[in-house]
Amino acid sequence: MKVTDFRSKLLTTSAVLAGSLLISTQAFAQTAPAPAPEPGVAPKENSEAVDKAKAEQATDATPEQELVVTGTRITNPNLVQSSPVQVIGEGEIQLQQVTSAEELLHDLPGQVPSLNQNVNNGGSGAAFINLRGLGSNRNLVLLDGQRIVPVDLVARTDLNQIPLALIERVDVFTGGASTVYGADAVSGVVNFVTKRNFSGVDLDLGSGISERGDGRFIRGALTFGTNFADNRGNVVLSSGYTDTKPIYYDYRDYSRVATSSATGLPQGSDTAVPLSIRNGGAAFTQLNTTTGLLGPRASTYNTNPLNLLQTPLTRYNVFGKARYEFSDKLEVYMTGMWTKSKVVFNAAPTGIFGNNVFVPVSNGYLAQNIPLRNQLCGLVDSNPNVNGVQTLTQAECDAAAAATSPTSAAYRELLLTADRRFVEDGPRVTTYNFNTFQFTGGARGPLTSTLNWDVWVGYGESNRTTSATSGLLANVQQALRATNTTTCTVTTNSCVPLNIFGPQGSITQAQLAFIKATTYNFVDTNLTQAQASISGDLGFALPWATQPVGISAGLEYRKYFGFSRGDAISAVPGAVLGAGAAALPQQGTYYTKEAYAEAIVPLIENRPFFNNLTLEFGGRVADYNLTGKNYTYKIGGSWSPVRDLKIRAMYTRAARAANLSELYQPQVVALSNLTTDPCQGQITNAAGTNYNATLAGSTALQQLCVATGVPQSIIGTGAIPAPSSGQIQTTQGGNPLLEPEIAKTFTVGAVLQPRFVPNFALTVDYYNIDVERAITNPTVNDIISGCYGAGNPNFSATNLFCTLVKRNTATGRLDGEATTTPGLQLALSNQGFLQTRGVDVTANYRQDLGSFGRLSFAFQGNRTFRSTFKAIPSPLSPLRECTGFYSASCQPIQPKISWSLRTTLSWLNGLDTSLNWRHISKARIEPRTCINDPALSCGPLASTIFDAYERIPAYDYFDLSNRFQATDHMTFTFTVQNLLDKQPPFVGNTVGATAFNGGNTFPSNYDVVGRNYRVGVNLKF
Structure with a gap:
């Protein structure tokens, strides 16, 4: 079928579907709760247990069952906690027809997209969540309230491992969860709750494709469950398969050509074809294939087409759980999970990326181009052991050309700092293979008539093998x-x-076969954990209350172990061409023994102005073998002056210890983004070109560049170009001396359920999270601005930030070989400070339409007031405000305002219609001036960013879905995502950090697929 015909048919189908308004139901069960499973349905009038209703949503729980709402381990369902919980029901999972848990959470207002399936260059094959924008290492992902073995040494859970088929609901708790789940839950937890008593057979199938005919996926899950022994036991087994196909940059107009964020023009890589060299203290020279000589640069390489907007994923997973009640006093249970997945990344072809290589004057291919050989003899260095550039006379060149043996007295080699892309080889392919399993077994039962005990142990392992095919510098040198x-x-x-x-095609397949190799990197982690707890109530209430005092207390043990290593080749810095950082070995382990207790104490109930007054408090002590004892506590409460209104507040203090990566990662040279090097070009004093606007003249900047590593002979020659492909080298790694960071969280909010507006609920919650002594590293812009900007008013090379600049001593560049260019030093320390403030708002409303059906609305929104970061506690250190801004330091984008509104029309004949409206507020380039001192520099110079790329308008997406319950056992769902085919913003490739700014946009934040269609069928027996 022709692409045009295919597109036409899909457009027609879309129009028909939009006109018919046949869309699915069941959306977010927002923080504003609802006892009924429909999306946006408010609780019944005079509902007393707001959070209980949230837990019961989309479940088969009977009123007498004890339910645990995420955020507390107290099992009394009648006690209302003082922190907000967002709930995503089973219906929303069916409606979106997602292929991974990350995709389900991606558009949750208030969270910042992290590494996911749309991140190609800079990803790790895994998908994470970043609650409140405080980092994916500061939140927890749980399965039925238990930790999942991390996928890396950062202690993060790969959301691709979550078995969606059995998920009953997802609780997102951001009110300070450290006391309940551990101090590393600084920004909150995401708890995936599975069905407890599944019985029957469930077959769920789905497929999808973009309107442009790519990005196809198929998924399937088969679940068996049964109750036995008079319902005293239950066993369930679920298996699933997912296969997602890639989408290439080349398949979208906006991402096809790599574009400079500085000029708005196509920006190719300096590593191109034909050969370029960087020698002789002059500007780049490139081989002219017509004349056969080196001349001015004529071409660069477009790195975009072979990269991926959607990385392919293949996943197999099996999840099982069983329980059996031996008596009224004892129930045993166990769960097991296994996941095997493969993710494939593409990158532009490998090559010689400014590496130093030695070429004999008698090279066989130079003998075919004698004018080029003579030109090189008079241009580049022939003796690196002597300072300066030692060129050869024509006589020396002729003699060396005849000397084919290294032992010959006339034999000479030329030192080339070369750039040559091996386009003949196709893309660099990196494959990530994951294997994860986890097993948990335990027993529980009643301790008294009101208290229950629970003891369990668990063990999990995660193994990741990364294979990558690229060129080897040693083989290139030999050849x-x-x-x-x-x-x-x-x-x-x-x-x-x-x-x-030679020109493109001069490198043969035989030559490629010799210089190429497949390298391997291995990451293994395991988690051993055990917990013993009691939970319930004390069996009595305080004099002015009717609900008893609820408590929970327990002991917990966790031991983490992890190692990462590369094979013999990839562990050598610079040995693999274009590999970024060397895979240096690292290994570490730590364990913690913890004790916690919490209580919910109803103080006053059913009194004038005190319909309910409840106090909540708790504490946790953690004894880490590496850092000693840490203390976490919470105190809060809720007050309902009348049944229609509840006011709640909570304060939490936590101490997060460093993870294995933060402690033990070796110092490695890696890549980061920088559009403009302050020392590039002629370093003139033309208006708008100086990085430090207060410099008295170009001489001051030149002297600072020399003092920070630029050779004096290069200054003013224009020999330092802009960073190749907008990327520079950085050196970063762990710090075994790190101490715990301190996080303080305060939330206050209200829940409104007015009796005079039936079926309506509104919640408003303010949050403030401060992380002191934060484990952070300075950003690229921190160092560049701190040294060459207003943060260095005296232009001193002894400035703290200038000491973190380590240039290539020969070329003065910040990009080049890893062995010769350390770049910017991004050292981890406890000197950072993080803060975020904002408001979450949710509103649910349902209106019965009589014989016509039912209309419901579910709104969930976030307004972030502040998201600040400071790396060093110095008056000259910038305090960055990243809310609504983007740059290499503010990434990915934290919108000021984001919200979703789902409107659902439920017909009485089994048809449900739902439209989801997603909104992301406008954003712009990070301001030049810092909020703590207008004289300091934070964002990039306006002159270094193309005007059109300095702002992004507000974005609105609409998703149209339908669900039709054909029979009691069969349901069809059809979803059109991005109904209006909204294209992502175009900002070029170098305005943000490498991992989050690709394809000339921000693929983590915005929809890069375009309009796409998803269809599913569910069979239940």
């Missing part, structure tokens, strides 16, 4: 030292001479 075109000087390893001196 370039050949003095003929057929055999190498050393022939013991099937060496084939390499021709980098």
Whole structure:
């Protein structure tokens, strides 16, 4: 079928579906709760247990069952906690027809997208959540209230591992969960709750495709469950399969051509074809394939087309759980989970990325181009052991051309700082293979008539093997030292001479086969955990209350172990061409023994102005073998002056210890983004070009550049170009001396359920989270602005930030070989400070339409007032405000305002219609001036960003879905995501950080697929 015909048919189908308004029901069960499972349905009039209603939503729980609402381990369902919980019901999972848990949580207002399936360059193959924008390492992901083995040494859970088929609901708790779940739950927890008593057979199938015919996925899950022994036991087993196909940058107009965020023009990589060199203290020179000589740069390489907007995922998963009541006093239970997944990344072809290589004057391919050979002899260095550039005379060049043996007195080698893309080889492919399993077993029962006990142990392992095919610098060097075109000087390893001196196609498949290799990296983690707890109530109430005092207390043990290592090749810095950072070995372990207790105390009930007054408090002590004892506590309460209104507040203090990566990661050289190097070009004093606007003249900036590593001979020659592909080197790693960071969380809010507006509920919650002594590292812009900007008013090279600049001592650049260019030093420390403030608002309303059906609305929104970061507690250190801003330091984007509104029309004949409206507020480039001092520099210079890329308008997406219950056992669902085919903003490739600014946009924040269609069928027996 022709693409145009396919598009036409899909558009027609979309129009028909939109006109018919046949869409699914069951949306978010927002923080404003509802006892009924419909989306946006408010609780019944005079509902007393707001949070109980949230837990019961979309479940088969009977009123007498004890339910645990995420955020407390107290099992009395009648006690109302003092912190908000957002709930995503089973219906919303069915409605969205997602392929992963991350996709389900992606548009949750208030959270910032993290690494996911749309991140290609800079991703790790896993998907994470970043609650409140405080970092994916500061929240927890739980399965039935228990931790999941992390997928990396940062202690993060891969959301691709979550078995969606059995998920009953998802609780998102952001009110300070450290006391209940551990101090690393700084910004909250996401708890995936599975069905407790599933019985029968459930077959769920789905598929989807974009309007442009790519990005296809299929998914399937089969679940069996049964009750036995008079319902005293239950066993369930669920297996699933997901396969998602890629979407290439080349398949979308906006991402096809790499574009500079500085100029708005196409920006190719300096590593291109034909060959370029960086030698001789002059600007880049490039081989002219017509003349055969080096001349001005004529072409660069478009790195975009082969990259991926959607990375392919293949996943197999099995999840099982069982329980059996031996008596009224004892129930045993167990759960098991296994997931195997594969994620594939693409990158532009490998090459020689400014590496130093030695080429003999007698090179066999140079002999085919004698004018080029003579030109190189008079341009580049022939003796690196002597300072300066030692060129050869014509006589020396001729003699060296005839010397084919390294032992010959006339033999000479030329040192080339070369750039040559091996486009003949196709993309660099990196494959991530994950294997994860976890087992939990325990027993529980009543301790007294009002208290229950629970004891369980668990163990899990995660293994990730990364394989990548690229070029090897050592093999390239060996092949370039050949003095003929057929055999190498050393022939013991099937060496084939390499021709980098010709046009595209000059490198043959035989040559590629020798210089290529597949390298491997391994990451293994395991988690051992055990817990013993009691929960329930004390069996008595205070004199002015009717509900008893609820308590929970327990002991917990956790032990983490993890290691990461590369094979012999990838562990050597600079050995793998274009690999970014070397895979240096790291290993570590730590354990913690913890005790916690919490209580919910109803003080006054059913009194004038005190329909309910409840106090909530708790504490946790954690004894880490590495950092000693840490203390966490919470105190809060709720007050209902009347039944229609509840006011709640909570304060939590937590101490988060460093994870394995923060402690033990070796110092490695990696890539980051920088659009403009302050020392590039002529370093003139033309208006708007100086990084420090207060510099008296270009001489001051030149002197600062020399003092920070630019050779004096290069200053003013224009020999330092802009960073290649907008990327520079950075050095970063762990710090074993890190101490725990302190997080303080305060929330206050209200729940309104007016009796005079039946079926309506509104919640408003304010939050303030401060992280002191935060484990952070300075950003690229912190260092660049602190050294070359207003943060260095005296232009001193001894400025703290200037000491963190480590340039290539030969070229003065911040990009180049890892072994010679350390770049910017991004050291971890406890000197950081993080803060976020905002308001969450939810509103639910339902209106019965009589014989016509029912109309319901579910609104969930967030307004972030502040999201600030400071790396170093110095008056000259910038305090960054990133709310609504983007840059290499503010990434990904934290919108000021985000919300979703789902409107659902439920017909009485089994048809449900739902429209979801998602909103992201406008954003703009991070301001140049910092909020703590207008004289300090935070964001990039306005002159370094193309005007059109300095702002992004507000974005609105609409998703249209339908669900039809054909029979009691069969349900069909059809969803059109991004109904209006809204294209993502175009801001170029270098305005943000590498991982989050790709394809000329921000693929984590905005829809990069376009209009797409999803269809599913569910069979229940």
